[in-house]
Amino acid sequence: MNESLRAIWQELGIAEAILAEKRLCIYEEATALVDVETGLDGRVWQLTVEAAAAWRAMQAAAAGDGVTLRIASAYRATARQGELIRRKLDAGQPLSTILQVLAPPGCSEHHTGRAVDVFSPGGPVVEEAFEQTPAFAWLQAHASQFGFTLSFPRDNRYGYVYEPWHWCYQPPAQV
Numbered sequence: 001m002n003e004s005l006r007a008i009w010q011e012l013g014i015a016e017a018i019l020a021e022k023r024l025c026i027y028e029e030a031t032a033l034v035d036v037e038t039g040l041d042g043r044v045w046q047l048t049v050e051a052a053a054a055w056r057a058m059q060a061a062a063a064g065d066g067v068t069l070r071i072a073s074a075y076r077a078t079a080r081q082g083e084l085i086r087r088k089l090d091a092g093q094p095l096s097t098i099l100q101v102l103a104p105p106g107c108s109e110h111h112t113g114r115a116v117d118v119f120s121p122g123g124p125v126v127e128e129a130f131e132q133t134p135a136f137a138w139l140q141a142h143a144s145q146f147g148f149t150l151s152f153p154r155d156n157r158y159g160y161v162y163e164p165w166h167w168c169y170q171p172p173a174q175v
């Protein structure tokens, strides 16, 4: 853990022991990012070059099957993750509760620029009900062909809530 990350954790009151307890890892923050899509609120979502290409290919294939996939969240900086946790702390939520839905700064797959939160227009956004949508059924059947996997299935080993919307692109293994 580098010094700037350690400072963020200290400010939020997150103990380093949580890394071992929750079996978390520190993700390298993406550096080279490309714009992928603009949300309804005007935010521009970014991914790494490779993940963006895989996402576009998957999105096009889904569209060919009549399924519209859109991004609710993509790359997120470590500092931004800290701000999101700080906001919930300031609203009075206990840290342990917050960390069931938000990874500690540095530990979110969104830092890698390879993770996307997916929704389909008109359907639930970042809610478990996404599991009931045709978009989720399509992803379960086809996402792996594009290198995307579901990171947090039910009863996952990180103790995170089930996130049917969160998919991460893993680059093909280097030979």
Ligand SMILES: [Zn+2]
Pocket (backbone or CB within 6 Å): 073, 110, 115, 116, 117, 165, 166, 167
């Ligand atoms: Zn996510």
